[in-house]
Amino acid sequence: MIPAAPSAFRGFGRLTLDVRQDLPAWKQAAFVGLSLVFGLAISVAILAAAGIPPLTLGNELAGVLTAESLRGVLVQAAPLILVGLGASLAFRIGFWNLGIEGQMIFGGIFAAAISIYDVGPQATRLLLMGSAAALGGALWVLLVLFLKNRFRVNEIIATLLLNYVAMYFLFHLLYGAWQDAKTAFPQSSPFRPFERLRDIGYGINSGLLIAIAGVLAAGWLIHLSRIGFYTRFISANPRMAKIVGVPVQTATIWIIAASGACSGLAGFVNVASQEGRLTQSFSNGYVFSGVLIAFLSRNDPIVIAVVGFLIAVLFIAGQTLQVFYQIPFTMVQMIEAIIVMAVASSEFMIRHRIRWLR
Amino acid sequence: MNLGDFLINWLANAPATAVPYALAALGLIVAERSGVLNLTAEGLMLIGALVGAGTSLLFVGHPAVALLAAMLAASVVSLLFAVLVVVLRINQVIAGLSVVFFCQGLTGLIGTLAKWQNKQLSGLAPLKIWPLSEIPVIGRLFFTQDPVVYLTILIFIAVNFILFKTMLGLRIRAVGENPAAADAAGVSVALHRILAIVAGSSLIGLAGGYISVVSVKLWVTGMTGGRGWIAVALVVFARWAPWPALAGALLFGCIEALIPHIAAAGIQVPQYLMLMTPYLATIAVMIWVGAKDRRGSQEPGALGQPHVREERR
Numbered sequence: 235m236i237p238a239a240p241s242a243f244r245g246f247g248r249l250t251l252d253v254r255q256d257l258p259a260w261k262q263a264a265f266v267g268l269s270l271v272f273g274l275a276i277s278v279a280i281l282a283a284a285g286i287p288p289l290t291l292g293n294e295l296a297g298v299l300t301a302e303s304l305r306g307v308l309v310q311a312a313p314l315i316l317v318g319l320g321a322s323l324a325f326r327i328g329f330w331n332l333g334i335e336g337q338m339i340f341g342g343i344f345a346a347a348i349s350i351y352d353v354g355p356q357a358t359r360l361l362l363m364g365s366a367a368a369l370g371g372a373l374w375v376l377l378v379l380f381l382k383n384r385f386r387v388n389e390i391i392a393t394l395l396l397n398y399v400a401m402y403f404l405f406h407l408l409y410g411a412w413q414d415a416k417t418a419f420p421q422s423s424p425f426r427p428f429e430r431l432r433d434i435g436y437g438i439n440s441g442l443l444i445a446i447a448g449v450l451a452a453g454w455l456i457h458l459s460r461i462g463f464y465t466r467f468i469s470a471n472p473r474m475a476k477i478v479g480v481p482v483q484t485a486t487i488w489i490i491a492a493s494g495a496c497s498g499l500a501g502f503v504n505v506a507s508q509e510g511r512l513t514q515s516f517s518n519g520y521v522f523s524g525v526l527i528a529f530l531s532r533n534d535p536i537v538i539a540v541v542g543f544l545i546a547v548l549f550i551a552g553q554t555l556q557v558f559y560q561i562p563f564t565m566v567q568m569i570e571a572i573i574v575m576a577v578a579s580s581e582f583m584i585r586h587r588i589r590w591l592r
Numbered sequence: 593m594n595l596g597d598f599l600i601n602w603l604a605n606a607p608a609t610a611v612p613y614a615l616a617a618l619g620l621i622v623a624e625r626s627g628v629l630n631l632t633a634e635g636l637m638l639i640g641a642l643v644g645a646g647t648s649l650l651f652v653g654h655p656a657v658a659l660l661a662a663m664l665a666a667s668v669v670s671l672l673f674a675v676l677v678v679v680l681r682i683n684q685v686i687a688g689l690s691v692v693f694f695c696q697g698l699t700g701l702i703g704t705l706a707k708w709q710n711k712q713l714s715g716l717a718p719l720k721i722w723p724l725s726e727i728p729v730i731g732r733l734f735f736t737q738d739p740v741v742y743l744t745i746l747i748f749i750a751v752n753f754i755l756f757k758t759m760l761g762l763r764i765r766a767v768g769e770n771p772a773a774a775d776a777a778g779v780s781v782a783l784h785r786i787l788a789i790v791a792g793s794s795l796i797g798l799a800g801g802y803i804s805v806v807s808v809k810l811w812v813t814g815m816t817g818g819r820g821w822i823a824v825a826l827v828v829f830a831r832w833a834p835w836p837a838l839a840g841a842l843l844f845g846c847i848e849a850l851i852p853h854i855a856a857a858g859i860q861v862p863q864y865l866m867l868m869t870p871y872l873a874t875i876a877v878m879i880w881v882g883a884k885d886r887r888g889s890q891e892p893g894a895l896g897q898p899h900v901r902e903e904r905r
Contacts, residue, residue: 253900280698284705330685381875385882390631390685391825392878395871398818406864522693529686562704562813568697571690575676578687582680 252587265580273576277569286559298550305437307546309507312441313338314549315542316500317520318527319452322538323493324375325528326456326465327486333378333393334497334524336400337371338517341498342505343404344370346422346512349429350412356428363429364444364502371498372491374400379490383483397521408514422512431507441503446539448496453535461488497524519549519567526570530577545570602853603846604732607741608807610845612637612799612816614744616823617830617837618751619795624832625755626788627768629896631688632673633796634820635695636666640800642699645811646706648713655716659740659801666797667790669695674789678782681898692820700813713809716740740802747795752834764788768892771899781899799823818871825874829881831889840877847873 278288297303317334324331331337344366348354354362378396381387408420416423431440456462464485467475476482497520504516523545531537552566616633623630644662651657669691676687703709718738725735755761766774767784775781803819804811822844830837851866 251900280701284701332689381879381882385879387875387878387882388825388828391821391828392875394821395818395825395874398871399868402864402868406862409864410862522689525686525689560704562700564697564700564813566697567693568701571692571694571697574686574690575672575682575694578682578690579676579680581682 248591250589250591252589254585254587257584262584265583266577269576269580269583270573273573274569276576277572280568280572281555281561281565284561284565286555286561294554295547295551297554298547301437303550305439307543307550308437308442309439310549311543311546312439312445312503312507313500313520314523314527314545315445315539316448316496316503317524318531318538318542319448319535320371320493320496320500321524322528322531322533322535323452323456323489323496325533327469327489329379329382329486329490329493330390331375331393331490331493331497332390332521332525333375333396333400333494334500334521335517336393336397337374337494337497338501338504338520339397339400339404340370340374341367341501342370342512342516343407344498345502345505346412346425349425350422359429360431360506363506364499367498367502368495369498371496371501372494375490375494375497376487379487394521401517404512405514408512412512414511420514424511425506429506430510431503439507441507444499444503445542448499449535449539452492452496452538455489455492456533456535461485465489519563522567522570523549526574529574598853598857600729600732602849604736605849605853606842606845607737608845609848610841611741611744612803612807612819613823613826613844614838614841615747615795615799615802616820617826617841618748618834619792619799620823620827621830621832621834621837622751622755622764622792622795623789624827624895625768625892626764626785627771627892627894627897627899628677628785628789629684629688630673630789630792631685631824632670632691632695632793632820633799633823634816634818635692636670636793636796637800637803637816637820637823638695638699638814639669640666640797640802641804641815642703642708642800642811643797644801645711645713645804646702646708648805649708649711653714655714655805658713658805659798662801662805663794663797666800667794670789670793670796671786673793674786677898678785678789681900684896684898696814703811703813708811710810710812713805713811715809716806738806740798740806748834748838751795755834765892767899768894771894771897772901775899775901785899796820796823822870822874825878829877831881832892833890843877844870844873 278291281291282288298307317338320334320337321331345363348359348363348366374396375393378387378389378392381392382389405420408422412422414421414423434440434443456465464475464480467480468482468485472482500520501517505512509516527538527541527545531541548566548569552563555561555565556563616637620630620633640662643665644658647661648655648658673687673691676682676691677684716738718736719742721735725731727735755765763774763779764784764787766777766779767781771781800816803816808815826837826840826844829840848870851869854861854866855863
């Protein structure tokens with residue numbers, strides 16, 4: 235113990251910061267919950283300043299949960315869950331996959347190519363489109379993995395820049411060879427009925443089944459498969475993993491390919507369910523959503539499904555605000571960023587203790 | 593049009609397109625020299641661009657006021673980043689990305705609500721340095737640029753001086769190289785990091801304000817179009833040294849300035865494939881940096897690591 239200073243010199247005291255040894259789980263959860271509430275309060279305050287009274291906001295959010303809108307939420311949840319899986323699989327190995335939009339675009343392009351060039355019989359068309367989309371997304375991210383391993387190119391910047399490259403390639407197709415001849419809008423001609431993801435009853439779109447299959451597959455990959463075991467080893471200590479003979483390269487390639495495939499499938503789900511054709515903006519706003527979902531769910535597939543659903547509610551509410559209050563959709567990104575900042579800050583309170591010494 | 597005219601028209605535009613890259617990269621270098629991995633450029637440039645555009649709509653005919661407001665606004669927003677990474681010690685990648693997407697959302701919201709979208713701004717006239725501007729070719733290339741181009745060179749000289757010739761610069765670099773040693777020597781790590789972030793961000797804000805107020809003369813949502821990410825790559829390319837960053841910025845200025853001139857010269861190139869070139873060139877440059885060996889790099893030793901006194905690593 236440090237002896238207390240003589241009382242004459244105490245003054246106002248000072249703040250000190252210690253590193254906490256550990257904190258009970260309920261207190262940790264309380265800190266995360268409090269910071270989440272704090273972040274949402276700031277978001278509500280900003281929206282109030284933008285001219286949406288909190289009461290109206292509450293009504294809009296409640297409106298999202300009516301049967302009619304809930305269908306939209308479930309459709310929206312599918313791509314969000316998939317991009318969340320995409321981001322989290324790469325995070326598990328310490329790879330920042332910020333190229334989710336580019337991978338979605340190439341997923342969409344590969345799927346649309348199957349439709350446009352009429353590949354394969356009608357019965358297996360959707361399966362073929364989905365596989366092509368997964369392949370497209372995986373190839374687009376493996377390119378970055380190659381650059382990282384071979385030339386030590388930083389994947390954060392490379393994946394972000396390749397989003398722009400993918401976007402302009404999409405524009406090149408949509409304003410050129412793939413433009414819909416009938417409407418002359420920058421979008422492909424609509425997919426035929428057997429090329430679209432249809433509803434399977436109870437207002438649930440088959441895109442959601444792909445997302446659920448993705449959750450199960452990702453859960454198997456990271457918790458049960460050999461690759462998942464290697465992944466945990468590599469992320470804990472890459473050098474040790476290499477020394478004891480873990481196939482670091484192979485495991486990394488598989489997990490990153492799976493990450494890209496998830497994002498590619500998200501692109502496929504978006505073009506084949508919501509849009510029904512290749513459009514300019516089907517991937518907008520998914521990069522940070524993927525990061526957010528992976529971050530909040532701590533890379534756990536089951537939690538990703540839950541958080542993905544909640545973010546889908548935010549997306550649908552954002553679309554409503556866009557239509558009725560002319561609030562730009564980028565507002566959703568702003569709220570997502572505030573949530574991440576708030577929850578990341580709670581980590582500080584969990585790991586440190588602030589004390590007022592007098 | 594002959595080749596000579598084409599070259600002069602192209603290269604005369606290059607300094608102006610290079611300015612945002614140069615200023616943003618310099619701002620990032622200042623922050624990263626203090627040991628903070630700074631990915632916020634894309635977002636802070638948008639803040640600078642929006643506030644610059646808004647201010648020039650309010651104070652018509654005073655572009656200098658608009659650029660100052662852009663610098664100030666970016667500095668204020670960067671305080672958020674500074675608190676997140678220096679005080680709260682959040683992972684610097686997560687914090688940087690959050691700030692970028694926060695700024696993208698916020699600028700989109702404010703720009704739309706204030707109805708600043710697509711409104712013509714008055715801009716900034718080029719400054720002819722007479723009589724040098726009358727020299728053929730050279731006068732056009734080097735002495736008929738807008739004032740910010742000349743100011744950028746002065747800023748580079750000043751920042752270089754402060755970083756490498758003053759006590760303040762030494763402290764900032766010490767904090768970035770070995771925070772524990774700097775702390776033991778009585779240099780406040782937190783204070784110098786916050787200072788470096790805020791000061792560097794004012795340059796990033798100027799870069800953004802320059803895009804909206806001087807180059808494009810409009811505010812469009814998301815108008816920086818990835819230039820901030822290219823600036824982040826430029827810092828790696830320049831190995832955290834100011835003058836190579838200026839050279840790299842000029843290279844990217846030349847590449848970006850080429851795009852409209854190719855089309856204007858009547859050369860048939862697919863437009864959207866042409867627009868990919870800055871991004872592909874950035875990746876090519878990063879491959880080149882990665883392929884050669886790392887000796888001589890001035891990468892700060894503690895880049896990306898938060899400093900906690902007496903904490904074991």
